[in-house]
Amino acid sequence: MSDNQNLLAEQRRALILEEVRRRGGARVNELTRRLSVSDMTVRRDLDALARQGMLEKVHGGAVPVGEPSAHEPGFEAKSALELSAKEDIALAAAQLVAPGSAIALAGGTTAYALAQQLVDVPDLTVVTNSVRVADVFYTAQRASASGGPGPHAGAATVVLTGGVRTPSDTLVGPVADAAIRTLHFDLLFLGVHGISVEAGLSTPNLAEAETNRHFMRSARRVVVVADHTKWGTVALSSFASLEQVDVVVTDAGLTPEARERFAELPPELVVAGEPWQDTEGEE
Numbered sequence: 387m388s389d390n391q392n393l394l395a396e397q398r399r400a401l402i403l404e405e406v407r408r409r410g411g412a413r414v415n416e417l418t419r420r421l422s423v424s425d426m427t428v429r430r431d432l433d434a435l436a437r438q439g440m441l442e443k444v445h446g447g448a449v450p451v452g453e454p455s456a457h458e459p460g461f462e463a464k465s466a467l468e469l470s471a472k473e474d475i476a477l478a479a480a481q482l483v484a485p486g487s488a489i490a491l492a493g494g495t496t497a498y499a500l501a502q503q504l505v506d507v508p509d510l511t512v513v514t515n516s517v518r519v520a521d522v523f524y525t526a527q528r529a530s531a532s533g534g535p536g537p538h539a540g541a542a543t544v545v546l547t548g549g550v551r552t553p554s555d556t557l558v559g560p561v562a563d564a565a566i567r568t569l570h571f572d573l574l575f576l577g578v579h580g581i582s583v584e585a586g587l588s589t590p591n592l593a594e595a596e597t598n599r600h601f602m603r604s605a606r607r608v609v610v611v612a613d614h615t616k617w618g619t620v621a622l623s624s625f626a627s628l629e630q631v632d633v634v635v636t637d638a639g640l641t642p643e644a645r646e647r648f649a650e651l652p653p654e655l656v657v658a659g660e661p662w663q664d665t666e667g668e669e
Contacts, residue, residue: 398423399431406441406448413447444615446639471613471637474658476500479575479611479635485509485540487572491519492601493556493594494577496611498522508540513547513569515557515597520546545569550593558593566600574605578612580619583647586628588621595625607632610653614639628653 398421405420406412417428432448435441441448476499483489486509491497493516501519504510505526514520523544530541549562576598580588587610589595602608608631617640628634631653638659640648648655 395431395434398427399435402428402431402448403435403440407450411444411447411449416447445641446615471639471658472496472499474637475611475613475635476503478656478658479609480504480507482573482609482633483507483510487511488513488570490514490566490569490571490574490601490605491516492574492576492598493519493552493554494611495554496577496613497575500575500611505542507542510542511545512542513545513566513571515547515549515562515566515601517546517551517555517557520544549597552591552594556594556597558591558597562597563600566597566604569604571601571605572607574601574608576601576608576610578610578616579621581610581612581616581628581634582618582620583628583651585620585624587626587631588619588624590621590623592623595623598625602626602630609633609635611635613637614641614644617641617644 401421402412402417405417414425414428414432418425421428432441432443436443436448441450472495475496479500480503483504485507487507488511489504491501491512491514493514497514497516498518501512501514501522504512505523512519512523523542527541545565547557547562547565549557550559552558576587578587579590582588587598589598602625608626610631610633612634614637617636628651633656634648634653635656635658638657640657645655645657
């Protein structure tokens, strides 16, 4: 985007709309920085575009209008959103992982961020259906083997399931399900498209929903990693209730209202950057 402070309103709004559509969403603070205008100016532009039906305002930003519940954004589109929140969540979730654990990492950009925090944890066995997550560990192993910075002896053993590749670079379907059914994990880290009291955990991909169910059945503890924008979102297929989740790790952007609702639910809520204690201890 241009940083020209003298852009006409029409030009500025066209650039905002292009950014929202290209990336699948945009935050107010990102737009103010890219356009070199005030927060108030961006919010007025978003209001105008929303009134015209060009985009949909959400907490802290905007998304493309009329996104259907079956729409599944690609990995690149999702990875550009809530970067700092995902990093905070990954740092907090990594504290749950002890050396020598057998863990599963399902697909998604937050699980990808978590993988980057786990490459130095020794003697992990990592099962994943995410091509991106597997590549994080493979890349770290290659760097270590070539003498570069990276994990030392005891680096993770990675098992990548087979299956049909989704737009988010996740492998799902009967092949993935069959592989997961034979395994058992200490911890499952699960990213979600949506999370709500009524619909539980949901995804726009029917096959991914079934694969996630198999992951959950094979795990001793289930940890959902989801930034605050996922709260209240409901996608096409629900695959679990919140009663089936042990821990939800989110970021400080979670609203007071959502926190109050979480207080009535079984999962332990971990807000990254805020004091917490894992009541069951590390695995």
